[in-house]
Amino acid sequence: MKLTSKGRYAVMALVDLARFDNINPVSLRDISLRQGISLDYLEQIFSKLKRNNIVKSIRGTQGGYILSKNPNDIKLTNIFYAVDEKVKTVKCNKEIKRGCNGKSTKCITHDLWDELETHINSFFENKSLEDLINNKKETRV
Amino acid sequence: MKLTSKGRYAVMALVDLARFDNINPVSLRDISLRQGISLDYLEQIFSKLKRNNIVKSIRGTQGGYILSKNPNDIKLTNIFYAVDEKVKTVKCNKEIKRGCNGKSTKCITHDLWDELETHINSFFENKSLEDLINNKKETRV
DNA sequence: TCTAAACTTGACCATTTTAGTCAGGTATGT
DNA sequence: ACATACCTGACTAAAATGGTCAAGTTTAGA
Numbered sequence: 001m002k003l004t005s006k007g008r009y010a011v012m013a014l015v016d017l018a019r020f021d022n023i024n025p026v027s028l029r030d031i032s033l034r035q036g037i038s039l040d041y042l043e044q045i046f047s048k049l050k051r052n053n054i055v056k057s058i059r060g061t062q063g064g065y066i067l068s069k070n071p072n073d074i075k076l077t078n079i080f081y082a083v084d085e086k087v088k089t090v091k092c093n094k095e096i097k098r099g100c101n102g103k104s105t106k107c108i109t110h111d112l113w114d115e116l117e118t119h120i121n122s123f124f125e126n127k128s129l130e131d132l133i134n135n136k137k138e139t140r141v
Numbered sequence: 142m143k144l145t146s147k148g149r150y151a152v153m154a155l156v157d158l159a160r161f162d163n164i165n166p167v168s169l170r171d172i173s174l175r176q177g178i179s180l181d182y183l184e185q186i187f188s189k190l191k192r193n194n195i196v197k198s199i200r201g202t203q204g205g206y207i208l209s210k211n212p213n214d215i216k217l218t219n220i221f222y223a224v225d226e227k228v229k230t231v232k233c234n235k236e237i238k239r240g241c242n243g244k245s246t247k248c249i250t251h252d253l254w255d256e257l258e259t260h261i262n263s264f265f266e267n268k269s270l271e272d273l274i275n276n277k278k279e280t281r282v
Numbered sequence: 283t284c285t286a287a288a289c290t291t292g293a294c295c296a297t298t299t300t301a302g303t304c305a306g307g308t309a310t311g312t
Numbered sequence: 313a314c315a316t317a318c319c320t321g322a323c324t325a326a327a328a329t330g331g332t333c334a335a336g337t338t339t340a341g342a
Binding site: 191 | 316317
Binding site for chain 3: 145146147150179181182185199200201202203204
C-alpha cells in the first residue's frame with residue numbers, strides 16, 4: 001500500500017506552482033530545480049494535468065504553466081485522477097461481473113476493502129490545493 | 142496506491158480461519174480451496190503470520206493452523222505488519238537524515254503525506270478480526 | 283529574422299516489485 | 313508405513329515503476 005512518485009510529484013509540483021503567483025506562468029524547469037524532480041518526468045505529468053484541465057500551458061520563451069482554476073477548487077482527488085494514481089484495494093473491477101477470486105461471489109472481505117477505499121478517498125476529497133499552500137505564498141522574483 | 146495481494150490474502154485467510162472454530166485446526170488446503178488462493182503462496186504467508194505470533198501451527202495429519210489469540214486482539218495493523226504490507230506514502234525513510242528529495246530539507250508536502258499515513262493507519266488499528274467475522278461464524282463439518 | 287526558452291509527443295528501458303511456482307524437505311496421527 | 317499437512321528456500325514470469333532520450337513545435341525578445 002504505497003503512493004507512487006507520480007502522484008506525489010504531481011501534488012508537489014502543483015503546490016510549488018500555486019505558491020507562486022498564477023498570473024506569470026511558471027516553467028517546469030524552475031519546478032524541476034526547486035523540487036528536485038526530473039524535467040522529463042515532470043513533462044509527462046503536466047501533459048496529464050493539462051489534459052484534465054488542472055493547468056493551462058503557455059508556450060514560448062517566458063512561457064510555462066498556470067493553474068486552470070482557483071486552488072480551492074482543485075482537490076487531491078482531481079490531481080490523482082489526472083495522473084492515474086488510483087486507490088485500488090480490490091483486484092476485481094466493478095465492470096467485471098464475476099467476483100473477486102474468479103469465483104461467482106464476491107470475496108469474503110470485499111466490504112472491508114470497499115470501506116477502506118471510501119475512507120482513503122474521503123481524505124483526498126476534502127483536501128484542496130488551497131489547504132496545502134496556506135499562507136505560504138511567495139512571489140516570483 | 143494499492144493494496145497488494147499478500148495483505149489481502151492474509152486477511153481473507155484469517156477471516157476464513159476465524160469463522161471456523163479455533164479449537165480444531167484448519168488446514169491451508171481447505172482455505173486454499175475455499176478462498177481460491179494458491180496453496181504454495183498461502184504457506185509463505187502463514188509462515189510470516191506464525192513468526193509474528195498471530196497463528197499457531199499443528200503438524201501432522203488433521204493438523205493445520207489456529208489463531209494464537211482472541212480475534213478481538215488481532216488488528217489489521219498486526220496482520221499487515223506481519224506480512225510486510227506497509228503503508229508508505231513518502232519515499233524518505235525516517236532513519237535517513239536527509240530530506241525527501243535528496244535535499245537537506247523535507248519536501249514541501251511532507252506533512253500532508255504523514256497526515257495521510259496516519260489517516261490510513263487509524264483505519265487498520267481500529268479494525269479487528271472480530272469485526273470482520275461478526276456473527277457469521279460457521280462450524281466445521 | 284534568428285535564436286533560445288519552453289512546451290509537446292512518443293518511444294524506449296533498467297530496475298524493482300509482485301505474485302506466484304517448484305522442489306524438496308520434516309513431523310505426526312492412524 | 314503412509315498419507316496428510318506443515319516447512320523452507322530457491323527460482324521466475326510478468327507487470328509496474330520511475331524514469332531517460334530524441335525529435336519535434338511554438339513564441340518572446342534581441
